[in-house]
Amino acid sequence: xxxxPTQKLxxxxxxxGIEAASxxxxxxxxxxxxxxxxxxxxxxxxxxxxxxxQVLYAARRSAELGTVRFSLMGxxxxxxxxxxxxxxxxxxxxxxxxxxxxxxxxxxSATK
Amino acid sequence: MIxxxxxxxxxxxxxxxSGLEGILLELEARPGDPELLNAAFRAVxxxxxxxxxxxxxxxxxxxxxxxxxxxxxxSGSLPMTKGFADLALASRDHIRTLLAADEAPGPAVxxxxxxxxxxxxxxxxxxxxxxxxxxxxxPETRADAxxxxxxxxxxxxxxxxxxxxxxxxxxxxxxxxxxLEELSELGDCxxxxxxxxxxxxxxxxxxxxxxxxxxxxxxxxxxxAIKDVFIFIETESEIALGKIEEAAILQERxxxxxxxxxxxxxxxxxxxxxxxxxxxxxxLGEVLVEKKLVSxxxxxxxxxxxxxxxxxxxxxxxxGAASIRVASDKLDQLVDxxxxxxxxxxxxxxxxxxxxxxxLTGISEMFDRLISQLRDNTMSIRMLPIGSTFNxxxxxxxxxxxxxxxxxxxxxxxxxxxLDKTVIEKxxxxxxxxxxxxxxxxxxxxxxxxxxxxxxSGTIRLSAMHSGAYVLIQVADDGAGxxxxxxxxxxxxxxxxxxxxxxxxxxxxQLIFAPGFSTAKTVTKVSGRGVGMDVVKREIDSLGGTVLLxxxxxxxxxxxxxxxLTLAIIEGLLVKVADExxxxxxxxxxxxxxxxxxxxxxxxxxxxMTYRGELLPFxxxxxxxxxxxxAPAISQIVIVNALxxxxxxxxxxxxxxxxxxxxxxxxxxxxxxxxxGATILGDGTVALILDVNRLSxxxxxxxxxxxxxxxxxxxx
Numbered sequence: 081x082x083x084x085p086t087q088k089l090x091x092x093x094x095x096x097g098i099e100a101a102s103x104x105x106x107x108x109x110x111x112x113x114x115x116x117x118x119x120x121x122x123x124x125x126x127x128x129x130x131x132x133x134q135v136l137y138a139a140r141r142s143a144e145l146g147t148v149r150f151s152l153m154g155x156x157x158x159x160x161x162x163x164x165x166x167x168x169x170x171x172x173x174x175x176x177x178x179x180x181x182x183x184x185x186x187x188x189s190a191t192k
Numbered sequence: 193m194i195x196x197x198x199x200x201x202x203x204x205x206x207x208x209x210s211g212l213e214g215i216l217l218e219l220e221a222r223p224g225d226p227e228l229l230n231a232a233f234r235a236v237x238x239x240x241x242x243x244x245x246x247x248x249x250x251x252x253x254x255x256x257x258x259x260x261x262x263x264x265x266x267s268g269s270l271p272m273t274k275g276f277a278d279l280a281l282a283s284r285d286h287i288r289t290l291l292a293a294d295e296a297p298g299p300a301v302x303x304x305x306x307x308x309x310x311x312x313x314x315x316x317x318x319x320x321x322x323x324x325x326x327x328x329x330x331p332e333t334r335a336d337a338x339x340x341x342x343x344x345x346x347x348x349x350x351x352x353x354x355x356x357x358x359x360x361x362x363x364x365x366x367x368x369x370x371x372l373e374e375l376s377e378l379g380d381c382x383x384x385x386x387x388x389x390x391x392x393x394x395x396x397x398x399x400x401x402x403x404x405x406x407x408x409x410x411x412x413x414x415x416x417a418i419k420d421v422f423i424f425i426e427t428e429s430e431i432a433l434g435k436i437e438e439a440a441i442l443q444e445r446x447x448x449x450x451x452x453x454x455x456x457x458x459x460x461x462x463x464x465x466x467x468x469x470x471x472x473x474x475x476l477g478e479v480l481v482e483k484k485l486v487s488x489x490x491x492x493x494x495x496x497x498x499x500x501x502x503x504x505x506x507x508x509x510x511x512g513a514a515s516i517r518v519a520s521d522k523l524d525q526l527v528d529x530x531x532x533x534x535x536x537x538x539x540x541x542x543x544x545x546x547x548x549x550x551x552l553t554g555i556s557e558m559f560d561r562l563i564s565q566l567r568d569n570t571m572s573i574r575m576l577p578i579g580s581t582f583n584x585x586x587x588x589x590x591x592x593x594x595x596x597x598x599x600x601x602x603x604x605x606x607x608x609x610x611l612d613k614t615v616i617e618k619x620x621x622x623x624x625x626x627x628x629x630x631x632x633x634x635x636x637x638x639x640x641x642x643x644x645x646x647x648x649s650g651t652i653r654l655s656a657m658h659s660g661a662y663v664l665i666q667v668a669d670d671g672a673g674x675x676x677x678x679x680x681x682x683x684x685x686x687x688x689x690x691x692x693x694x695x696x697x698x699x700x701x702q703l704i705f706a707p708g709f710s711t712a713k714t715v716t717k718v719s720g721r722g723v724g725m726d727v728v729k730r731e732i733d734s735l736g737g738t739v740l741l742x743x744x745x746x747x748x749x750x751x752x753x754x755x756x757l758t759l760a761i762i763e764g765l766l767v768k769v770a771d772e773x774x775x776x777x778x779x780x781x782x783x784x785x786x787x788x789x790x791x792x793x794x795x796x797x798x799x800x801m802t803y804r805g806e807l808l809p810f811x812x813x814x815x816x817x818x819x820x821x822x823a824p825a826i827s828q829i830v831i832v833n834a835l836x837x838x839x840x841x842x843x844x845x846x847x848x849x850x851x852x853x854x855x856x857x858x859x860x861x862x863x864x865x866x867x868x869g870a871t872i873l874g875d876g877t878v879a880l881i882l883d884v885n886r887l888s889x890x891x892x893x894x895x896x897x898x899x900x901x902x903x904x905x906x907x908x
Binding site for chain 1: 362363365367368369372373376381382383384385386387388390391392393394395396398399401402403405407489492496
């Protein structure tokens with residue numbers, strides 16, 4: 081019998097500053113170890129710092145090296161969208177995690 | 193050529209100084225407003241920069257001191273005080289004086305320069321204390337004052353920035369994305385992040401900054417302002433800033449920068465590698481990545497730069513195309529030429545009508561349409577918002593209030609209302625006279641206002657609005673209103689009215705426009721010389737406008753100027769009296785009716801007709817202008833709106849509407865009243881343009897027309 085794929089949803093709340101980077105990394109590592117698919121939901125995130133963004137990039141790199149799917153989802157706040165665009169991570173405003181995933185510079189080409 | 197540049201500089205500087213005056217006055221009300229502070233700084237900075245460029249060195253040196261202080265005020269190291277506003281306004285006036293003096297300022301101007309520079313440096317050294325009585329503290333030296341870095345906002349330059357934050361910057365609490373936002377606030381910015389150093393999750397140190405950026409920024413700020421964004425992490429970061437090009441120079445490039453050029457400038461590849469890659473006839477970026485000469489990210493970053501440069505280049509071209517500066521005399525020549533075309537078109541229409549050739553008539557009609565469009569477009573080019581002159585009045589109110597010990601402010605409305613530039617130029621002096629009079633005679637002293645239950649500060653409201661072919665400009669004050677008893681007494685004393693004259697209020701009010709009339713107890717330099725309101729009336733008349741006055745004792749006075757939108761070309765009604773042609777401005781015409789010759793005769797010394805249920809006076813122009821010959825059995829009366837009433841002019845024939853190019857009457861006719869100009873008809877005949885307001889006034893004063901006829905005739 082084929083094992084049912086497991087999914088892990090990570091949906092951090094509020095402003096995701098430097099202090100959120102390390103716990104998020106730990107949570108993602110755990111999720112990658114125990115799931116087939118990891119979803120990062122932006123819906124409750126109000127703001128994001130570079131440290132957290134780097135963690136998402138790293139998660140993407142891990143996904144590309146392994147077998148776990150890693151996806152971005154949920155509504156992206158205007159503040160986050162603007163911040164990422166100004167810093168050059170995206171060329172256009174992104175309203176959803178899916179749009180963001182497709183737009184982030186050097187984020188990775190293949191979706192597992 | 194140099195003179196041409198100098199002239200351009202003068203024009204630009206005049207505009208900037210005019211704007212600066214308004215900004216400084218606004219700053220008095222909102223001293224901490226960063227936008228106003230920046231705008232004031234930018235104006236002075238531009239004047240300084242351009243002055244140096246065009247050889248106005250005295251202005252450049254003087255503006256430098258003012259600029260230094262303004263920069264320190266906007267950075268918060270000096271306060272914006274009332275005392276500095278006075279000093280800055282005086283400095284602004286002095287720059288105008290220097291501008292007028294060109295390169296040869298006299299000793300008085302040089303002395304004023306020294307005086308102001310000393311005051312500016314004292315302010316730079318002591319801040320607000322510079323305006324306090326002498327203190328024991330020694331002033332700082334000039335060198336100290338000038339060590340403040342100017343903001344150096346000026347010509348837009350495109351910069352290339354490479355920013356690699358130190359890995360530990362997160363731990364010091366630095367929000368790197370916020371720094372990039374700050375950078376983007378300095379100009380048009382595009383960033384490209386390099387994330388190649390970010391590893392997979394397991395190897396990531398979440399507290400290490402592993403991202404770096406290439407950024408392109410087009411900014412008017414100098415390199416220091418850009419570097420200052422990163423000032424708190426500069427020691428632990430790698431920051432390289434290099435100038436790509438002046439934005440204005442980019443505009444001159446025929447095509448955008450090529451990818452190879454950018455990679456070469458960045459020192460990533462050699463010319464030889466590019467030349468070799470280009471030989472493969474494939475995309476340069478792909479080839480270079482394939483050969484591992486550059487990384488994919490380096491190419492992407494260079495492409496971002498290329499695209500951004502292209503955008504800046506396009507923006508420069510757009511800005512250049514949006515407006516161009518043209519000398520006003522060239523515009524006047526254009527209007528004159530359009531006027532000649534209008535006259536020629538009238539001749540063509542008349543000729544076509546006579547020949548009755550369908551082909552020629554078609555061409556004439558098409559020509560007519562095109563000329564109308566050309567006329568409208570040309571006239572619209574000369575239209576300027578009247579608000580450009582409002583700043584001057586704000587200054588008048590400010591300075592005079594101080595001088596007279598009164599408290600008043602100027603409120604303006606309708607600054608965007610457009611008027612022909614010639615009309616705006618001629619309106620300046622009359623409006624200054626009216627505002628001065630309002631302040632001097634209308635607005636009461638603060639104590640008197642409080643006693644009368646009014647706010648301490650008086651208000652002069654200056655407003656402008658369109659009304660058909662006219663603009664209505666109102667100056668309304670909430671002062672004491674006209675003292676009619678005093679006006680009447682003075683008019684009697686001056687012999688302007690006879691003893692026992694029983695005048696209605698409206699006519700008493702009009703006495704203030706009489707030459708030499710003044711009720712001021714003492715002659716002040718502000719008003720009270722008895723020339724102001726007379727000059728106002730004369731100048732508004734010369735513009736073909738009218739002045740209406742309404743006043744209520746204790747509540748204030750409102751003066752309304754009704755001014756035609758343009759002076760150059762008007763729509764008129766062409767009429768004939770005997771063998772002469774006259775043009776009545778169409779905007780004044782209310783209607784035309786027929787009248788039999790026996791009805792034209794004077795009855796009981798008056799000529800009165802009924803028009804739309806209203807009794808109106810009328811005057812036969814044939815008799816008025818003493819034209820020879822007999823009137824036709826049936827004549828026409830053209831009813832016109834003049835000032836606040838209507839009047840009819842009897843003419844032999846109404847020919848029809850006629851687009852009229854107004855030509856001034858010659859010197860011989862300069863004192864003629866009742867005629868405002870002349871025009872040339874299609875067949876070359878001269879037609880005189882009636883000044884309906886003057887004529888109606890003359891008729892009211894002298895219905896029989898004898899004295900008025902003398903007025904309407906050339907001075908012998």
